[in-house]
Amino acid sequence: MVQQVVAGLSCLVPAQAVAEAHRCLMCHDAPCTAACPAGVDVMHFIRALRFDNPRRALEVIRRTNVLAGICGAVCPKERLCEGACLRNALRDPIRIGALQTFAAAHEMAHPRRAARAGGPSSDAPAVAVVGAGPAGLAATDALVRCGARVTVFEAREAPGGMLAYGVPEARMPYAFVNAEVSPLLARPGVELTPGRALGRDFSLDDLFSRGFRAVFLGVGLWKAARLAGVSEVPGVLHALPFLEAAARHARFHGPPPAVGPRCLVIGGGSVALDSAEVALRSGAREVEVVCLENTDEMPATREDIAGAWQRGARFFNRRRVTRLQRGPDAFFLIETIGIRWKEPGRFVPDNAEDLPGTEARLVADTVIVAIGQAPDPDVVRALSGLKRDARGLVQVDPETGATSVAGVFAGGDCASGCGRTVVASVAEGRRAGLAIAAHLGLRPPTGPYEPALPRGVVS
Amino acid sequence: MKAYGMDLSVNFCGIRFEHPFLLSAAPPTDDLDMVRRAFDAGWAGAVLKTTSVEGTPVPLKYPMISSTDLGPQRVASLGNIDLISEHHIDVVERRVEALKREYPDHVVAASIMGSRQEDWQTLVQRLEAAGADFIECSFSCPQGSMGERPGAMLAQSLAATERVAGWVKAAARRCPVVIKITPQVTDIVEVAQAVQRGGADAICASNTIPSLPGFDVATRTPSPGLDGKSTYSGLSGPAIKPITLRTIAEIARAVPLPITGTGGPTTWKDAVEFLLVGARTVQFATAVMHHGFDLVEDLVDGLAFFMEDAGIEHVSDLVGAALPRLRGHEDLPGDLRARSEVTEALCVRCDLCHVACRDGGHGAIQVDSDRLPRIDEERCVGCGLCVRVCPTGALHLKVERCAQPS
Structure with missing residues (x-):
């Protein structure tokens, strides 16, 4: 297979990228861009690749998506840009995601030579970004472009959020995340403060009393949602802590996650499939995935489902766990039943109806619940002054990310819920970043030749 | 305009351009609103489509455009049987006035054609x-x-070139006079010298090339077909770029006149090549007709990134920079030993290199049991054909200087 590996990630080689870019029709008012949550100007970035200009391609992408390379790899492309590609009518859509990742990888392999001084002035307004995940990073990028100074507070040791502590190494190597994220955090005017958690180490009021003029909350959802009748059984694992343990093992010298030979994963989203994959890579011989949805109804991407299947995961679709108990010798006995959707097309638990007679029992050594995430209790306490919805999500103005408290903005999973995409969080972070800049009287950069990266950025 | 902090400005005949990219005299500049949109998109200047004195007949015929494709690549060349603008001088005068009023920092040039001394001078x-x-x-x-015989181009006659250039130059008080020539001559240097003798200030090299883009063989209709008939087209676009580069280089080596380059550029790299052989500005038409005015962003960004990477401060440092590298064949080194090498990781084992070398080279590439090409060091002369046909860039030449010419 012809490929190049850049920062651990397999990417197109230049000849492939140019050939792929040549296939692009360069449609006017292109639907791929309309289908991108971040509004990446796909046609112009592909044209730049076609015309021997990978640097410009990356600048065009980064105008609206600072995580260009990462999203190109982890986006559910077939539902977004590639699904909208008009070449689907010719049965060969452009590999937009691969091209986007190529542009980012090219810059990593050929960093900008010039170093120019610059960045926000010392009297520029300071903004606190809480959380160095996709939303926080995108907000940071937007704010710095508009001339703000940004301090990023990250609860864990390293930036990336779910990209660092959730997404498995095999799907997105952390070296690549780091290569894309570090230059942003190294920009003049940006400061990263790792190991500082909202609610544990500081409060919202602390930030304002320290002189920050506005706050962006991109704290994510890090607490596992509980499945009644299952989660409370001792020894049952939850996906996020499991994935975090695996990520820490692969990336930050943590101990390996413990998985038995027979593993059951409950859930049909990408986190469930990531858990299945990690279990397989961590020593499980058999991995079974039980979820309410059929294959074509699962929130996970087709690519991920096929990948998990190829690596040995087996699926029990349209089925739910009714009871779980500890058997002798520490394994689990799981009772399941088939379901149907009461109302077609609405794939949510309260729309599921049991089908008597379809009961089936399973056995597993390890059970991983992957049915969603909820806000961290520390964060919930710290945000008690903000309006939140029934699920505990921060209520925001969808256009600006503004919360019920003046000067506090939010985006990403903590405002929009889990089970979405990295690129959606990037889009929300960027929108909020621009709104904060406007709130502070800063003007967004304008003009076709405005630098997409401030001067002085060298990786 | 500062692109990525780089100053891309150039000087051509004492006129400052924000960057070297302008529109050539062609359909994109034959409408006032189109030129406005082009300037708004970022073009540094425009040569308005060629105009003539009032009453000059301009019998346009349609369809007028044809093209050649190269596999899936559309418009490898564009052919046209267009003429000068239907809009006479009275219209173009008003366009020039409007554009200079609205865009004082953009370069607005006019292209002209006449049949008599009085017309040219008017x-x-x-x-x-x-x-x-x-x-x-x-x-x-x-x-x-208005060449020396019907259908002939004025620049194909040295005497006419010198004479008419002299008329125009004599009538111009302030404006630099640029003569746009054709590459379709036996010796482009003689034409450039005739322009110089005529006293013109600069050369535009070069116009479209007379061509026959092709036929619908089923109906024997040449393209573009007008009720089954056609005439020779002016060929433009990517296919003619190598001819233009040669034309510019020859002129730049022979006469000291500044050159504005045109004929086939699409990308910033093409434009840099034009600069390297001596053009000071680069004019675009076909690429814009294919991709739209915002193509200029690709050009400006590309040039800026190139200069940043190469540590070049001024565009003028590029102008003519490659001319000393162009030599007569007799002055090229004869002591190089080049050999093909395969990068296995990039090779997909199509073995097109084997076929090319077998039937068009020296039979120096064999295929092993893994389908991997193996270079026979003894038979390989280092011609480079295999490198050119490899679809994945898996072949390159390793060049060494040897003690004695081989």
């Missing part, structure tokens, strides 16, 4: 009065431009 005087920054004289429309 055109230049009126457009100069309207505010044009320079006057380009089309001596090279492939449908004929």
Whole structure:
């Protein structure tokens, strides 16, 4: 297979990228861009690749998506840009995601030579970004472009959020995340403060009393949602802590996650499939995935489902766990039943109806619940002054990310819920970043030749 | 305009351009609103489509455009049987005035064509009065431009070139006079010297090339077909770029006149090549007709990134920088030993290199049991054909200097 590996990630080689870019029709008012949550100007970035200009391609992408390379790899492309590609009518859509990742990888392999001084002035307004995940990073990028100074507070040791502590190494190597994220955090005017958690180490009021003029909350959802009748059984694992343990093992010298030979994963989203994959890579011989949805109804991407299947995961679709108990010798006995959707097309638990007679029992050594995430209790306490919805999500103005408290903005999973995409969080972070800049009287950069990266950025 | 902090400005005949990219005299500049949109998109200047004195017949025929494809690549070349603008000097004067009023920092040039001394001189005087920054004289429309015989181009006659250039120059008081020539001559240097003798200030090299883009073989209809008939087209676009580069290089080596380059550029890299062989500015038409005015962003960004990477401060440092590297064949080194090498990781084992070398080279590439090409060091002369046909860039030449010419 012809490929190049850049920062651990397999990417197109230049000849492939140019050939792929040549296939692009360069449609006017292109639907791929309309289908991108971040509004990446796909046609112009592909044209730049076609015309021997990978640097410009990356600048065009980064105008609206600072995580260009990462999203190109982890986006559910077939539902977004590639699904909208008009070449689907010719049965060969452009590999937009691969091209986007190529542009980012090219810059990593050929960093900008010039170093120019610059960045926000010392009297520029300071903004606190809480959380160095996709939303926080995108907000940071937007704010710095508009001339703000940004301090990023990250609860864990390293930036990336779910990209660092959730997404498995095999799907997105952390070296690549780091290569894309570090230059942003190294920009003049940006400061990263790792190991500082909202609610544990500081409060919202602390930030304002320290002189920050506005706050962006991109704290994510890090607490596992509980499945009644299952989660409370001792020894049952939850996906996020499991994935975090695996990520820490692969990336930050943590101990390996413990998985038995027979593993059951409950859930049909990408986190469930990531858990299945990690279990397989961590020593499980058999991995079974039980979820309410059929294959074509699962929130996970087709690519991920096929990948998990190829690596040995087996699926029990349209089925739910009714009871779980500890058997002798520490394994689990799981009772399941088939379901149907009461109302077609609405794939949510309260729309599921049991089908008597379809009961089936399973056995597993390890059970991983992957049915969603909820806000961290520390964060919930710290945000008690903000309006939140029934699920505990921060209520925001969808256009600006503004919360019920003046000067506090939010985006990403903590405002929009889990089970979405990295690129959606990037889009929300960027929108909020621009709104904060406007709130502070800063003007967004304008003009076709405005630098997409401030001067002085060298990786 | 500072692109990525780089100053891309250039000077051509004393006229400052924000960057070296302008629109050539062609359909994109034959409408006032189109030129406005082009300037808004970022073009540094425009040569308005060639105009003539009132009453000059301009019998346009449609369809007028054809093209050649290269596999899936559309418009590898564009052919046209277009003529000069239907809009006479009275319209173009008003366009020049409007554009100079609305875009004082953009370069607005007018292209002219006449049949008599009086026409040429009237055109230049009126457009100069309207505010044009320079006057380009089309001596090279492939449908004929008052040459010495019907259908012939003026620039194909040395005497006519010198004479008409002299008329225009004599009539111009302020404007630099640029002569747009054709590559369709035996010796481009003689033409450039005739331009110089005529006293013109600069050369535009070069216009479209007379061509026959092709046929619908089922109906024997040449393209573009007008009720089954056609005529020779002026060929433009990517296919003619190598010819243009040679034309510019020869002129730049022979005469000291500044050159504005045109004929086939699409990308910033193409434009840099034009600069390297001596063009000071680069004019675009076909690429814009294919991709739209915002193509200029690719050009400006590309040039800026290139200069940043290469540590080049001024565009003028690029102009003509490669000319010393162009030599006669007899002056090229004879002591190089080149050999093909395969990068296995990039090879997909199509073995097109084997076929090319077997039937078009020296039979130096064998295929092993893994389908991997193996270079026979003894038979390989280092011609480079295999490198050219490899679809994945898996082949390259390793070049060494040897003690004795091989």
